[in-house]
Amino acid sequence: MPWNNQSGGGGPWKPGNQGPWGQGPSGGGGGNAPDLEELLRRGQDRLRQSLPGGFVGGKGIALVLVAVAVAWLSSGFYTVLSNEVGLNLVFGRFDKRTTSGLNYNWPYPIGSVTKLGVSDVNSIDIGFVTRTDTRRLGAPTQTEVPEESLMLTGDENIADVKFRVIWNINSEKPEDYAFNVRNPPETVKAVAESSMREIVGRTAIQRILTAERKVIEPAAKELIQKVLDDYKAGVSIQQVQLLSVDPPEQVISAFRDVTAAQQDQDRLRNEAEAYANRVVPEARGASARIVQEAEGYREQTVAEAKGQAARFTQVYDEYRKAPEVTRERMYLETMERVLGGVSKIIIDQNGGQGVVPYLPLGQLDAPRPAASAPQGAR
Secondary structure, three states: OOOOOOOOOOOOOOOOOOOOOOOOOHHHOOOOOOOHHHHHHHHHHHHHHHOHHHOOOHHHHHHHHHHHHHHHHHOOEEEEOOOOEEEEEEOOEEEEEEOOEEEEOOOOOOEEEEEEOOOOOEEEEEOEEEEOOOOOOOOOEEEEOHHHHEEEOOOOOEEEEEEEEEEEEOOOOHHHHHHOOOOHHHHHHHHHHHHHHHHHHOOOHHHHHOOOHHHHHHHHHHHHHHHHHHHOOOEEEEEEEEEEEEOOHHHHHHHHHHHHHHHHHHHHHHHHHHHHHHHHHHHHHHHHHHHHHHHHHHHHHHHHHHHHHHHHHHHHHHHHHOHHHHHHHHHHHHHHHHHOOOOOOOOOOOOOOOOOOOOOHHHHHOOOOOOOOOOOOO
């Protein structure tokens, strides 16, 4: 110690002496002044009692330093949950990733750990805000945000688009999420809104309201993911859900009429196509049947003509050999064909000279009506 206790005094200066700052002891007397030397001595006594051996020395200081170092190093152990990934930082610089379980990194201030829930599913609503009143028991209320939902379409109309983006942290590159973007949720929201505006700006409003809704969702997801990958944001887009696509409230009734007319047009077109699909095959079948009948008739007529020509040739050949016989035969065959199915009355030329020319000979061969039964017959 630089000084020891002295009798009658109270340190290196006495009550009548000047203090270390050129002033006398406070209070005007030595009895009431604080004794700095006594305070230091008491501190030494307490330190000797707490250390082994009862004295302050190099060994005791070394033991204290070792205990402090062990406690400091042991504070570097930490636990990562199953849905998390740990990012070890050494002097503020990223070192490595750690998986779930017990891990170690240099303790503060040399090292630090950032834990990210890579398995947690996050969602961002664009075009509206959902609020829950904790003071009242009821369903959450939605508040529209027109500056986010109103978008210009490709045909210079305005559409009110509300959608939701479902995303999570990319488990393969969580360090990009932690260190490359200042505010990842706000970045995802801004990129999603910008991408949706680009897609809606290339599409006519009628297509957005009807058939193109299922096409916009995957297109928006792909475009959002591409922009975030260019930013190296470490975000993985899981799904884009179009919650509602409507015209502005001021003209929504007119657009509903247009949509109804469009649906009627599609219905009539489908009915016409169904009728055409039914009538055209029938017409084609009838046409094919007529063509086949005509071809069959042609083949039949040509064959009959060839047969008649061949028959005439044969008859002519026979006629040249015996003209009289052939003429007689042809006459008899012709009369047989003509008179074969006709009712006839044959009169002998030699014995029929007495027949009256006006006799109705045709009625002789007519069928007689059946005799009617007597009225009293049963």
